[in-house]
Each structure stands twice: as structure tokens, then as C-alpha cells.
Amino acid sequence: MALTTELPQRVPADGLPHRVTIYEVGPRDGLQNESGIVPVEVKAEFVERLADAGLTTLETTSFVHPKWVPQLADAADLLERVERRAGVDYPVLVPNERGLDRALQAGVEHVAIFASATETFAGKNLNRTLDEQFGMFEPVVTRARAEGLRVRGYVSMAFGDPWEGAVDPAQVAGVGRRLVEMGCGQLSLGDTIGTGTAGHVDAVIDACVAAGVGVDTLAVHFHDTYGQALANTLAALRRGVTTVDASAGGLGGCPYAESATGNLATEDLVWMLDGLGIAHGADLAKLVDTSAWMAAALGRPSPSRVVRALSG
Structure with a gap:
């Protein structure tokens, strides 16, 4: 049964930012693990519906080799079809220089690279050692910056690794510092398997600050595998982080942990931000409609609790 209200009661709290940027990753991170080609x-x-809902940062696709992510083989075609609007950012993920070539050909203005905080995941995901990954990324970042593009750096496995277990926050911060020094203007700390908790968020942010990476450079990317994504987000907001990654409808699974429920749902994030009186620019009703529509297209219910509550 749907709720009788579409917005929570607003009760602001001290020590939180006045506005948060939602970095929507549904079209890329949310869909890339779908077994059936969308x-x-x-x-x-x-993408158009998400823009209509007021989201202004839409990570649209990735120029990765189709062999590795068949779902995103249509990256160039997708970017041709999307009407890129003034005031809306359409970043794409690029794994290497060839990916950057394709992104430049598509006329993108914002790219992201995907680094690892751990040795094992660097080997499995990038076929590089922890140190060698920087040699792969450096020419990508240098060229992108020379072309006038903004560059974001992801740090995956920042809160735990399924092969190595606990990850030292200082190691995460060291990877992040090297990406920032390389030229990444924003650093997204990824809880790839969703095992982080609120105190852990504080520890990682503390380590980043101690390494010379300012809080204003940080974004957070939480998975809700163990139901901690919103709590972890609130912890990051209390530390001054103002960019939060989220995926419409909670799309996106984690292949490294059983029962993973994917990314923090954009609607769940918006509900919390609305309750705290934090501005974000998104229209919750339109987001819910969009995620319900996409869930129907995928043939399964949305994982988002807010979508389920408000869509019947």
C-alpha cells in the first residue's frame, strides 16, 4: 500500500551541508551487471527521464572493451541518442587511452577512471599491480586534462576487499592522493562490497585528510549489501562531504558478495535529504516513476524501499 505522503517531515540537523550533489550512476554502474542486454x-x-527528474550529473556509460562489459558495447550509440542538455553533466568511465580516444570522439566533457585500493583487485580488475595501475592511468588523466576535460577518480575496495579482508585506511588514502596529484579533480571512495560502517567512514576520511586530500575533493559511493549505505552517507555528510553517488531504483549488484543489493538507491537518498532539509534539486515523484518504469523494463521489482513504498 502506498504512503499517503510523498515527502517526509523535514527536521533539519546541525552540522550538515546545505546542499548535496547527487552523482547518478544508474545508467552506467546500475546497468552494467545486468545479464540481459538492455x-x-x-x-x-x-537518461532522459533522470534529467527530467532534475538530476544534473548522470554517469551515462563506459568506453570499456565490449568483451569485458557487453552491456556497455553501445556506448557511442547511446551518447549519440541522448540529448545533452545545458546544465547537465554526462560523465563516462574510461579504462585506458583507447577508451579516452572513443570518449573524445563522442564529445564528452567529463571522464572517470577506476582505480583499486588493494593489490588483489588491481590484478583481477585491471591486470596490474597496485603500483602499476598508476602507470596505466597517468597518460589518460594527462591527455584528458590537456583536452580540457574534468577527471574523476574512483577508489574501489576502499572499505574492504573480498580476498584481502580489511583494508588499511592509510592505503586507501595513499591511492587517493596519487590520483589527485595525477590530476583527478574529484575522488570517489567506493565501498564496493558494502561492508563499511559509519565509524569506518570517519577513519577513511581522516586518513585522506591526513594524506593531504581535502574533504571538498571527496565523494562517497556506498553499496547497500548489509543495509549500511544511508548510515554511511550520513556519516560522510557530517564530515563535510557534499557529493554522493547513487543509482536510481538501487540498480547495480555486487559480484563479490552474496546477497548484495547494489548501490545506494537515489530515491532512498533523496528521502533522507528531504527529511534533513538538505537541497539537492531532484524531484522525488519523477524519480520514483522513472525507477518503477525501469524495474518493469527489467522484469523485476525495484530494490529501493522508497520506490516500493511510493509506487504501490
Whole structure:
């Protein structure tokens, strides 16, 4: 049964930012693990609907080799179909220089690279050692910056690794510092398997600050595998982080942990921000409609609690 209200009661809290940027990753991170290929016209409509809902940062796709992520083989086609609007940012993930070449050909203005905080995941995901990954990324970042592009750096496995277990926050911060020194203007700390908790968030942020990476450079990317994504987000907001990654409808699984429920749902984040009186620019009703539509296209219910509550 749907709730009778579409917004929570607003009760602001001290020590929180006045505005948060939602970095929407649904079209890329949310869909990349789908086993069935989503038609490019559905992806394009998804992006358009998210823009209609007021989101201004939409990570649209990735120029990764189709062999590794078949779902995103239509990256160039998708970008041609999407009407890129003034005031809306459409970043794409680029794994290497070839990916950057394709992104430049598509006329993108913002790219992201995907680094690892751990040795094992660097080997499995990038076929590099922890140290060698920087040699792969440096020419990508240098060229992108020379072309006038903004560059974001992801740090995956920042809160735990399924092979190595606990990850030293100082190691996470060391990887992040090298990416920032390389030229990344923003650093997204990824809880790839969703094992982080609020105190752990504080520890990682503390380590980043101690390494010379300012809080204003940080974004957070939480998975809700163990139900901690919102609590971890609130902990990051209390530390001054103002960019939060989220995925419409909670799309996106984690292949490294059983029962993973994917990314923090954008609607769940918006509900919390609305309750705290924090501005974000998104229209919750339109987001819910969009995620319900996408869930129907994928043939399964949305994982987002807010979507389920408000869509019947």
C-alpha cells in the first residue's frame, strides 16, 4: 500500500551541508551487471527521464572493451541518442587511452577512471599491480586534462576487499592522493562490497585528510549489501562531504558478495535529504516513476524501499 505522503517531515540537523550533489550512476554502474542486454533506446530514455527528474550529473556509460562489459558495447550509440542538455553533466568511465580516444570522439566533457585500493583487485580488475595501475592511468588523466576535460577518480575496495579482508585506511588514502596529484579533480571512495560502517567512514576520511586530500575533493559511493549505505552517507555528510553517488531504483549488484543489493538507491537518498532539509534539486515523484518504469523494463521489482513504498 502506498504512503499517503510523498515527502517526509523535514527536521533539519546541525552540522550538515546545505546542499548535496547527487552523482547518478544508474545508467552506467546500475546497468552494467545486468545479464540481459538492455536495448539502447531504453537506456537513452532512462537518461532522459533522470534529467527530467532534475538530476544534473548522470554517469551515462563506459568506453570499456565490449568483451569485458557487453552491456556497455553501445556506448557511442547511446551518447549519440541522448540529448545533452545545458546544465547537465554526462560523465563516462574510461579504462585506458583507447577508451579516452572513443570518449573524445563522442564529445564528452567529463571522464572517470577506476582505480583499486588493494593489490588483489588491481590484478583481477585491471591486470596490474597496485603500483602499476598508476602507470596505466597517468597518460589518460594527462591527455584528458590537456583536452580540457574534468577527471574523476574512483577508489574501489576502499572499505574492504573480498580476498584481502580489511583494508588499511592509510592505503586507501595513499591511492587517493596519487590520483589527485595525477590530476583527478574529484575522488570517489567506493565501498564496493558494502561492508563499511559509519565509524569506518570517519577513519577513511581522516586518513585522506591526513594524506593531504581535502574533504571538498571527496565523494562517497556506498553499496547497500548489509543495509549500511544511508548510515554511511550520513556519516560522510557530517564530515563535510557534499557529493554522493547513487543509482536510481538501487540498480547495480555486487559480484563479490552474496546477497548484495547494489548501490545506494537515489530515491532512498533523496528521502533522507528531504527529511534533513538538505537541497539537492531532484524531484522525488519523477524519480520514483522513472525507477518503477525501469524495474518493469527489467522484469523485476525495484530494490529501493522508497520506490516500493511510493509506487504501490
